[in-house]
Amino acid sequence: MRYLHTMVRISDVDASLHFYCDLLGLKLVKTIESEKGRFTNYFLCTPSDRERYEATRSPALELTYNWDPETYSGGRNFGHLAYRVDDIYGLCETLMAAGITINRPPRDGNMAFVRSPDGISIELLQEGEPLAAAEPWQSMGNTGTW
Numbered sequence: 355m356r357y358l359h360t361m362v363r364i365s366d367v368d369a370s371l372h373f374y375c376d377l378l379g380l381k382l383v384k385t386i387e388s389e390k391g392r393f394t395n396y397f398l399c400t401p402s403d404r405e406r407y408e409a410t411r412s413p414a415l416e417l418t419y420n421w422d423p424e425t426y427s428g429g430r431n432f433g434h435l436a437y438r439v440d441d442i443y444g445l446c447e448t449l450m451a452a453g454i455t456i457n458r459p460p461r462d463g464n465m466a467f468v469r470s471p472d473g474i475s476i477e478l479l480q481e482g483e484p485l486a487a488a489e490p491w492q493s494m495g496n497t498g499t500w
Contacts, residue, residue, distance in 0.1 A: 356410075356412060357412060357413055358411065358412040358413070358414070359397065359412060359413065359414040359415060359416045360414075360415055360416065360435065361395075361416040361417075361418055362415065362416070362417055362418070362435075362470070362472070362474050363417075363418050363419075363420065363424070363426050363472070364417045364418065364419050364470075364471070364472050365419075365423075365424070365425075365426060365471075365472055366471055366472075367394070367396070367417075367419050369471040370396075370417055370419075370470065370471055370472065371396065371417075373454070373470050373471055374398055374415065374417070374470070375398065377448060377449055377452055377454065378437065378445075378476070379400070379401065379439075379445075380398040380399060380400060380415065381398060381399055381400070381401055381404055382396055382397070382398055383397050383398065383399050383404060383407055383408070383414070384396075384397040384414075385397070392420065392421040392422055393418055393419060393420045393421060394418075394419045394421070395416055395417070395418050395419075396416070396417040396418075396419070397411075397414045397415070397416055397417075398414060398415045398416075398417065399413065399414045399415070400437065415435065426472060426473075432474075433475065434467070434474070434475035434476060434477045434500075435474060435475070435476050435477070436476075436477040436478075436479060437476070437477070437478060437479070438479050438480070438481045439478050439479065439480065439481060440481050441480075441485075442460045442463065442464065442465075442466055442478055442479070442480040442485060443460060443463070443485060443488065443491065445478060446459065446460055446466055446468075446478070446491070449468055454468055454469075455468065455469070455497050455498065456468055456494070456497070457469060457475075457496060457497050457498050457499065457500035458496050458500045459490075459491045459494040459495075459496070460478070460480070460485075460491050461487065461491050461492050461493075461494065462484055462487065463480060463484035463485030463486055463487055463488070463491075464479060464480045464484035464485070465477065465478065465479055465480070466478045467500030468500075469498075469500070475500055
């Protein structure tokens with residue numbers, strides 16, 4: 355057995371691809387469109403997983419856009435997606451500059467939480483050792499839920 359992907363439904367393709375690709379740094383590696391099924395799937399992976407994805411079609415995040423409008427609400431049974439990042443402070447600065455709320459700031463130099471345009475909770479974890487505690491993160495409180 356091996357892990358393949360996690361599927362998340364999205365309501366706005368442009369906003370979601372901007373968030374996951376432009377801001378978080380994932381790469382769009384495959385798109386599948388089904389006219390009969392009336393959906394489009396976007397498969398994303400981290401840059402460091404791209405070679406493995408090309409060989410095995412895993413690991414990936416599958417964003418599913420259903421062409422017919424739907425309202426999605428997150429189930430409590432789904433927790434979050436998690437990614438290791440090279441510079442948690444730099445990424446959080448980039449996200450904030452783009453208008454993304456940092457729900458749980460990286461006060462400890464190690465962990466932060468944000469939400470995608472569709473409300474999916476994303477955990478960001480510093481690669482390697484935590485960064486030294488620094489402002490403005492250290493004194494920043496939580497916002498909303500994560």
